[in-house]
Amino acid sequence: MHPAYSVILFTSLSGAGYGLLGLLGLTAGTTTSLPGPGTLIAAFLLAFLLITGGLLASTFHLGHPERAWRALSQWRSSWLSREGVLALATYPPALIFAWLAITDHDGGLLRVLGLVTAFLCAITVVATAMIYASLATIRQWHQPLVVPVYLAFALASGATLLLGFAVLGGQMQPGHLILAGGTLVLALLLKTLYWRAIDQEPLDLDMGKATGLGHLGRVRQWEGAHTAENFVQQEMGYRIGRRHAGKLRRLITFGLALALLCVLLTAVLPGSLGAFGVLLALAFTLAATLVERWLFFAEAQHVVTLYYGAERA
Amino acid sequence: MTSLPDTSAAGQKKLGLVIDLDTCVGCQACAVSCKEWNDQGMSAPLSDRDPHGADPLGVWLNRVHGYEAGEGAEAQGVYFPRSCLHCEDAACVTVCPTGASYKRAEDGIVLVDPDTCIGCKLCSWACPYGAREYDQDQGVMKKCTLCVDRIYNDNLQPEDRVPACVKACPTGARHFGDLGDPDSAVSRLVDEREGYGLLPELGYKPVNKYLPPRRRDAAAAPPSLASLAGEGDGLTERFFRWADRVLSR
Ligand code: SF4
Ligand code: SF4
Numbered sequence: 395m396h397p398a399y400s401v402i403l404f405t406s407l408s409g410a411g412y413g414l415l416g417l418l419g420l421t422a423g424t425t426t427s428l429p430g431p432g433t434l435i436a437a438f439l440l441a442f443l444l445i446t447g448g449l450l451a452s453t454f455h456l457g458h459p460e461r462a463w464r465a466l467s468q469w470r471s472s473w474l475s476r477e478g479v480l481a482l483a484t485y486p487p488a489l490i491f492a493w494l495a496i497t498d499h500d501g502g503l504l505r506v507l508g509l510v511t512a513f514l515c516a517i518t519v520v521a522t523a524m525i526y527a528s529l530a531t532i533r534q535w536h537q538p539l540v541v542p543v544y545l546a547f548a549l550a551s552g553a554t555l556l557l558g559f560a561v562l563g564g565q566m567q568p569g570h571l572i573l574a575g576g577t578l579v580l581a582l583l584l585k586t587l588y589w590r591a592i593d594q595e596p597l598d599l600d601m602g603k604a605t606g607l608g609h610l611g612r613v614r615q616w617e618g619a620h621t622a623e624n625f626v627q628q629e630m631g632y633r634i635g636r637r638h639a640g641k642l643r644r645l646i647t648f649g650l651a652l653a654l655l656c657v658l659l660t661a662v663l664p665g666s667l668g669a670f671g672v673l674l675a676l677a678f679t680l681a682a683t684l685v686e687r688w689l690f691f692a693e694a695q696h697v698v699t700l701y702y703g704a705e706r707a
Numbered sequence: 708m709t710s711l712p713d714t715s716a717a718g719q720k721k722l723g724l725v726i727d728l729d730t731c732v733g734c735q736a737c738a739v740s741c742k743e744w745n746d747q748g749m750s751a752p753l754s755d756r757d758p759h760g761a762d763p764l765g766v767w768l769n770r771v772h773g774y775e776a777g778e779g780a781e782a783q784g785v786y787f788p789r790s791c792l793h794c795e796d797a798a799c800v801t802v803c804p805t806g807a808s809y810k811r812a813e814d815g816i817v818l819v820d821p822d823t824c825i826g827c828k829l830c831s832w833a834c835p836y837g838a839r840e841y842d843q844d845q846g847v848m849k850k851c852t853l854c855v856d857r858i859y860n861d862n863l864q865p866e867d868r869v870p871a872c873v874k875a876c877p878t879g880a881r882h883f884g885d886l887g888d889p890d891s892a893v894s895r896l897v898d899e900r901e902g903y904g905l906l907p908e909l910g911y912k913p914v915n916k917y918l919p920p921r922r923r924d925a926a927a928a929p930p931s932l933a934s935l936a937g938e939g940d941g942l943t944e945r946f947f948r949w950a951d952r953v954l955s956r
Contacts, residue, residue, distance in 0.1 A: 455828075457825065457842075464805040465825060466804075468803060468805060471710045471711075472709055472803055474829055525802075531834070531909070604905065605787055606917060610920070614775050619771055629832075630832070698836065701837055702837075
């Protein structure tokens with residue numbers, strides 16, 4: 395599948411934003427250890443910036459961005475529509491929650507709104523992942539691990555961001571370190587399992603099945619339907635990623651491992667060195683997420699490629 | 708509404724095409740006449756980028772592939788037209804976030820409303836058959852309309868109220884009709900010739916059907932070149948065998 399940069403940016407950035415916002419909500423809902431107002435303002439600002447920026451980025455690849463509001467109408471059947479509705483529905487409780495948290499309100503309402511925000515963040519990310527996971531046409535996306543992987547990467551980038559704010563605001567607690575380290579490990583683990591799953595699944599569709607001519611013997615393409623590439627080939631026939639999948643997978647693994655190492659360093663390094671460590675951890679997490687998202691598209695093979703000469707899908 | 712209409716009732720009309728892979732000669736007439744009609748009809752325009760340049764890119768709603776099946780002398784060439792199959796379980800419709808993609812309850816035709824499509828392209832991802840092509844210039848998705856602006860068009864002569872591709876096919880390889888009616892000509896054709904739908908594994912339940920090419924029998928195989936020299940004892944055969952020997956030296 396052709397990796398559209400706006401979609402890669404959207405899912406990575408908004409994922410990080412929802413991760414951060416959701417973890418702030420969870421922290422408020424289950425503990426009393428939210429960072430102080432100054433740090434909170436910065437953290438909420440960045441979370442809303444990432445989410446909103448991501449949402450806007452996702453409209454860049456539309457043919458008619460000015461009609462984007464129409465995408466809110468078909469939530470009964472469409473995961474893309476559900477994602478839009480959930481993304482918008484997250485704003486009101488999240489904004490009130492942010493305001494209560496910043497103004498140092500601490501009571502039942504803050505906790506409830508924190509949990510509601512966390513829940514909405516989580517199901518918005520689930521809806522994003524379901525857009526891909528629900529497509530029976532792409533074997534590498536139609537996988538039970540796609541949703542957990544999206545959630546794990548949102549959590550890992552959100553937790554690393556939260557750790558960053560805690561360190562820079564001088565309010566780091568062991569919980570922040572455990573959360574960042576744990577979610578990074580979780581992301582790496584789930585992604586590795588996902589790769590194993592897609593590698594092990596037999597590619598049991600071939601050109602004979604796609605054309606229904608298999609009963610005549612092996613089927614091959616001997617004359618293309620057109621001499622220049624068409625939209626279908628450009629959008630669905632992307633090959634580069636599949637060719638370099640091995641290297642890119644190692645790159646992602648390496649990036650997440652380095653991020654983890656930096657989180658551990660942050661734990662032991664004093665003061666400003668710790669801040670340096672957490673910034674590095676952030677950079678590695680974000681880079682790994684972007685490459686992961688790119689590869690998610692690039693190594694996905696659409697079944698229509700069978701009509702265009704692919705042997706198996 | 709991008710929820711699918713309930714088409715389970717008996718007698719539900721399911722308009723579609725039956726394509727005979729045995730008679731199709733790959734002349735591309737259907738593809739060209741589709742482009743021509745729909746470039747002026749309700750899908751207009753079907754934009755082309757750089758049509759006469761080095762890297763043309765254009766929207767076509769019907770594409771004719773050439774495949775070869777079998778090995779050696781058994782191998783046979785098959786031309787394979789591919790367009791929207793107006794599936795019963797059309798995920799291209801249900802994934803659409805705007806309601807621009809819809810399946811008509813009255814006849815099962817799958818259409819895109821160009822006034823509400825946002826051009827997110829998700830429907831093209833959901834179609835296994837590559838039937839949807841994005842119009843770069845208009846920013847909306849295009850697909851086969853089964854010539855909905857011909858088949859119900861009172862301004863046309865009754866014999867012209869069929870899809871443009873059907874009308875254009877010089878070998879009569881394309882048949883149009885109601886596949887929901889078991890007694891229709893197209894349904895009987897499917898029964899007689901063991902017509903099939905594409906990729907049943909994916910569960911889209913395409914309405915369009917394909918009639919398989921007949922297996923080429925041995926008698927129809929082209930004569931082998933060696934037989935020119937002949938096996939017989941006639942004067943010409945002996946002469947050719949002699950000539951063959953001399954020339955092979
Ligand atoms: S062939 Fe593709 S575009 Fe046509 S109805 Fe089926 S899934 Fe939709
Ligand atoms: S491209 Fe248009 S028709 Fe297709 S899913 Fe998006 S809004 Fe619907």
